[in-house]
Amino acid sequence: MFGGRRVGASSPQGRFAAGARLLDGRVVVDADAHGKHLLVGFDGDRVLHVHLGIYGTYGMGAGVAPAPTGAVRLRLVGEAGWADLRGPNVCEVLDRGEVKVLRDRLGADPLRADADPEVAWRRIARTRTCVGVLLLDQSVVAGPGNIYRAEVLFRQGVHPGVQGHALGRRRWEAIWDDLVVLMAEGVRTGRIDTVRPEHTPEAMGRPPRVDDHGGEVYVYRRAGLPCLVCGHGVRTAVLAGRNLFWCPVCQPSEGHEG
DNA sequence: TACCTATGTACAC
DNA sequence: TGTACCTAGGTAT
Numbered sequence: 001m002f003g004g005r006r007v008g009a010s011s012p013q014g015r016f017a018a019g020a021r022l023l024d025g026r027v028v029v030d031a032d033a034h035g036k037h038l039l040v041g042f043d044g045d046r047v048l049h050v051h052l053g054i055y056g057t058y059g060m061g062a063g064v065a066p067a068p069t070g071a072v073r074l075r076l077v078g079e080a081g082w083a084d085l086r087g088p089n090v091c092e093v094l095d096r097g098e099v100k101v102l103r104d105r106l107g108a109d110p111l112r113a114d115a116d117p118e119v120a121w122r123r124i125a126r127t128r129t130c131v132g133v134l135l136l137d138q139s140v141v142a143g144p145g146n147i148y149r150a151e152v153l154f155r156q157g158v159h160p161g162v163q164g165h166a167l168g169r170r171r172w173e174a175i176w177d178d179l180v181v182l183m184a185e186g187v188r189t190g191r192i193d194t195v196r197p198e199h200t201p202e203a204m205g206r207p208p209r210v211d212d213h214g215g216e217v218y219v220y221r222r223a224g225l226p227c228l229v230c231g232h233g234v235r236t237a238v239l240a241g242r243n244l245f246w247c248p249v250c251q252p253s254e255g256h257e258g
Numbered sequence: 259t260a261c262c263t264a265t266g267t268a269c270a271c
Numbered sequence: 272t273g274t275a276c277c278t279a280g281g282t283a284t
Binding site for chain 1: 272273276277278279281
């Protein structure tokens with residue numbers, strides 16, 4: 001919608017007024033994402049860096065932009081359409097050098113063709129930190145969040161408390177390969193569905209259930225409900241500051257509880 | 259109208 | 272580990 005075109009930038013809410021002025025009237029030359037970070041390049045060595053965080057949203061449309069509603073941090077308007085950004089964790093203008101600093105602190109992104117899971121593995125293999133924490137550490141793996149953490153560990157039968165050094169290369173490779181598939185599918189469909197065809201409510205003869213986040217999942221936010229595979233109650237605990245969910249039967253704990 | 263929750267991160271201690 | 276950031280939508284009062 002904006003690539004190669006001159007765009008208008010404004011901050012109806014006012015909090016990004018100075019930044020918007022740096023971009024206003026410039027041409028969008030490229031756009032890229034690394035993990036949860038969006039990088040939109042403008043002419044003049046200016047890069048818009050956006051991280052949606054936990055609240056942020058983008059609203060977009062074709063044609064003439066409507067009057068802004070709510071707290072619109074940044075509005076971009078081009079010939080073909082408009083985009084409104086609300087509530088981001090980060091919204092700033094960087095130069096290419098600052099972008100490199102940002103990228104250097106991010107780990108392998110399962111959605112990127114240039115990702116090297118070997119780098120992540122070297123970090124994982126030498127730490128006692130558990131895999132449930134490592135999967136949310138964006139300097140190890142960039143992109144997965146709380147839903148993918150819970151779901152990929154369930155799909156691979158890995159207890160979230162397994163320490164990095166005890167995970168083993170094969171299990172790490174299985175987790176990585178699954179993330180690549182799941183996240184690509186998420187991009188394609190715009191939602192997070194992780195339930196295999198043989199476990200869908202239709203296949204199992206259960207009523208359909210879609211989580212509030214909009215996708216079908218095995219354990220995420222299903223605390224106390226029966227596991228879709230074995231029927232045991234799904235457990236929950238806080239790990240790395242976020243609500244974690246797992247099935248204690250399908251994800252055996254290898255000698256430790258909790 | 260108040261309160262709670264959420265696909266996240268940084269910083270103080 | 273706790274808290275601030277900061278927004279919208281849902282539920283309770």
